[in-house]
Amino acid sequence: MVRLPLKQLLEDNPKKVLVLDGGQGTELENRGIKVANPVWSTIPFISDSFWSDESSANRKIVKGMFNDFLNAGAEILMTTTYQTSYKSVSENTPIKTLSEYNNLLTRIVDFSRVCIGEDKYLIGCIGPWGAHICCEFTGDYGPDPQSIDFYKYFKPQLDNFNKSDKLDLIGFETIPNVHELRAILSWDESILSKPFYIGLSVHEHGVLRDGTTMEEVAKVIKGLGDKINPNFSLLGINCVSFNQSPDILESLHQVLPNMALLAYPNSGEVYDTEKKIWLPNSDKLNSWDAVVKQYIGSGARIIGGCCRTSPNDIQEISTAVKKYT
Numbered sequence: 001m002v003r004l005p006l007k008q009l010l011e012d013n014p015k016k017v018l019v020l021d022g023g024q025g026t027e028l029e030n031r032g033i034k035v036a037n038p039v040w041s042t043i044p045f046i047s048d049s050f051w052s053d054e055s056s057a058n059r060k061i062v063k064g065m066f067n068d069f070l071n072a073g074a075e076i077l078m079t080t081t082y083q084t085s086y087k088s089v090s091e092n093t094p095i096k097t098l099s100e101y102n103n104l105l106t107r108i109v110d111f112s113r114v115c116i117g118e119d120k121y122l123i124g125c126i127g128p129w130g131a132h133i134c135c136e137f138t139g140d141y142g143p144d145p146q147s148i149d150f151y152k153y154f155k156p157q158l159d160n161f162n163k164s165d166k167l168d169l170i171g172f173e174t175i176p177n178v179h180e181l182r183a184i185l186s187w188d189e190s191i192l193s194k195p196f197y198i199g200l201s202v203h204e205h206g207v208l209r210d211g212t213t214m215e216e217v218a219k220v221i222k223g224l225g226d227k228i229n230p231n232f233s234l235l236g237i238n239c240v241s242f243n244q245s246p247d248i249l250e251s252l253h254q255v256l257p258n259m260a261l262l263a264y265p266n267s268g269e270v271y272d273t274e275k276k277i278w279l280p281n282s283d284k285l286n287s288w289d290a291v292v293k294q295y296i297g298s299g300a301r302i303i304g305g306c307c308r309t310s311p312n313d314i315q316e317i318s319t320a321v322k323k324y325t
């Protein structure tokens with residue numbers, strides 16, 4: 001193996017901060033792929049030509065995106081599988097059986113690994129349950145969230161990623177609801193056998209999108225005591241408002257001072273879930289330099305960008321990480 005196991009790298013080098021890539025779905029959109037569809041950034045991988053034609057336009061676009069994030073300084077990158085749950089794929093594409101689904105996921109992971117090379121870290125990205133009904137920014141999981149069978153929803157993607165030796169880490173992203181958080185944290189090593197992280201979708205006022213405070217989030221984690229899955233490696237925030245994100249991360253650090261954290265905010269724009277477009281925000285944005293400095297002071301070990309952040313943002317993050325570590 002060219003890479004040290006990620007957990008070992010972080011533990012052996014307490015000052016090391018890894019630069020993550022940026023918003024993949026929105027970057028594919030910038031490059032001409034229509035991601036506003038029920039499987040979001042999975043869409044280029046659904047057509048047979050992506051796999052049969054080495055010179056397919058979409059193949060070049062996805063490769064180009066990975067290349068540009070790498071050249072900007074990313075050391076850890078994600079598979080474009082945010083909305084590739086079995087439910088989303090089987091209900092919205094010609095891929096119907098579990099075996100076809102596994103074939104799709106394995107091909108995407110293998111392709112992503114070839115794109116980034118052996119020396120970089122690869123995250124198997126898993127979006128929240130709410131992504132398939134687009135409520136990751138409200139956390140509204142309906143009247144009876146405690147009865148949602150989260151394991152049934154995640155199992156096919158999880159089983160595939162657990163088995164992949166191409167992946168270093170599983171990333172549950174944009175988790176907006178405490179019932180979902182509790183469910184993920186209740187799974188032991190037989191269900192989640194790879195190192196994993198959880199990225200919380202947090203409101204600009206500093207609470208989980210469903211209203212749960214960071215103190216309550218910490219209580220959920222502390223309450224598990226030594227029953228916690230040892231693969232739980234990092235907790236953090238993603239796709240949260242850019243300007244508010246340093247204070248939100250600091251509030252998480254205050255309540256969980258020993259937890260390795262990660263942060264990758266969005267550009268500060270706001271997603272219109274009906275029209276599936278990003279609306280500008282009139283706030284003047286802080287600089288990446290200032291934001292990264294604060295993240296590092298709050299215990300961040302992985303820093304990158306989420307929706308609407310581009311290779312230019314990753315370049316700025318990379319420069320700031322070098323400056324402050």
Ligand SMILES: C[S+](C)CC[C@H](N)C(=O)O
Pocket residue numbers: 037038040083130131132133134135136174239271273276307
């Ligand atoms: C992170 S959001 C922008 C992904 C897309 C959303 N779940 C949708 O279905 O429109």
Ligand SMILES: N[C@@H](CCS)C(=O)O
Pocket residue numbers: 022023024025026041078082125173174238239306307
């Ligand atoms: N990682 C996803 C978005 C999460 S909000 C993507 O890049 O499309």
Ligand SMILES: [Zn+2]
Pocket residue numbers: 023238239266306307
């Ligand atoms: Zn995002």
